[in-house]
Amino acid sequence: MYGRDPWGGPLEINAADSATDDDRSRNLNDFDKAALSRPLDETQQSWLLGPGEQKKKKYVDLGCIIVSRKIFVWTVGTILAAAFLAGLIVLIIKTVPKHHHPEPPPDNYTQALHKALMFFNAQRSGPLPKHNNVSWRGNSGMRDGLSDSSANKNLVGGYYDAGDAIKFNFPQSFAMTMLSWSVIEYSHKYEAVGELNHVKEIIKWGTDYLLKTFNNSADTIDKIYAQVGAGDTSGGSTTPNDHYCWTRPEDIDYPRPVYECHSCSDLAAEMAAALASASIVFKDSKTYSAKLVHGAKTLFKFARDQRGRYSVGSEAANFYNSTSYWDEFLWGGAWMYYATGNSSYLALATARGLAKHAGAFWGGPSYGVFSWENKLTGAQ
Secondary structure: OEEEOOOOOEEEOOHHHHHHHHHHHHHHHHHHHHHHHOOOOHHHHHHHHOOOOOOOOOEEEOOOOEEEHHHHHHHHHHHHHHHHHHHHHHHHHHHOOOOOOOOOOOOHHHHHHHHHHHHHHHOEOEOOOOOOOOOOOOOEOOOOOOOOOOOOOOOOOOEOOOOOOOEEHHHHHHHHHHHHHHHHHHHHHHHHOOOHHHHHHHHHHHHHHHHHOOOOOOOOOOOEEEEEOOOOOHHHOOOOOOOOOOOOHHHOOOOOOEEEEOOOHHHHHHHHHHHHHHHHHOOOOHHHHHHHHHHHHHHHHHHHHOOOOOOOOOHHHHOOOOOOOHHHHHHHHHHHHHHHOOHHHHHHHOOHHHHHHOOOOOOOOOOOOOOOOOOHHHHO
16 A cells, blocks of 8 residues: 655555554553453552542550540640639639738646746746746755765755745756646646646656756765755844845855755655656656656655655755655555556555555545645555
8 A cells, every 4th residue: 555655755554564564553452451450559549649648647656655636636725724713712822912920828727837837937946948938037045965075065056945045956847747737637738738748848848857956876875955045034044044034045155054864764765756757758858867766766765765855954845844754655556557567666655654644534624635745645
């Protein structure tokens, strides 16, 4: 077959070539149909269609846990809202003016306790602590015991008896015993009104002095220094003493005599009660408590071994006369049992014969009256 070449030359179309081209075209069509009839995988689709649209993940991976996106968003939102609300409340509380209500004044009993304990501060002898809180008092009795050549012992400290400056061990020991008893029974009450440390300091001031008035390191003693200072003005004596010349303790410049006793069961047993009861108050201070217990044992042994009343033949009979020592045996024995747990002291304190001697079964004008002179009621 011939045709005309548009460029001027002959155009020959070969029939064989034409047939071949038709076959090739038919084969390609068949191949394309076969290829299109087979589904494409994701890679092939990506080649043909390009990257598809990514779906939003419905979960959030927190590393250790996978949670729903909706729950995560709500949780974070709730936390932020709560934090904002808390901050707002704090801001309001800090900016709103506060009304401070004054504390109510202490009741009458509390005031009475404060003043009663202040009495002991006012009666202190010796070098006073800076926090003594009694402005008109100063150091006094700084030569007690040393100004008497017969004693020549440091007896500085303790408490003056009353308006004078005499120091009597007998009523002073009873006062320390009673204060210790009150702390043992009502320490929480003292603490509630802020006086626990104060009352314990008062007790220790007294017991420290009592320990000076005998050989507290020994197991056996033969004397006690029972009194410092004098007050007897009978017989027209003009010797300076605490009653002949009424003056401030800070201004005393005359020698103060010391009185000792060698048979004084009442005084020794009362001093033992004071130290024994105080050892319970100071049980947290093991060294000091043990020292008090040892001193109490020594004194109580002396009381039992050297029978007698401390005031017989002494100036003390004019001021603090003791009529018996049996009640001190009961009283001291009871406190010795509480301090040591030794049942022999309990047996003594509950002995019927001892109670009979103390007047527990016969009554009398002072029966049932608890005082520095009669401890029977306290022992019962």
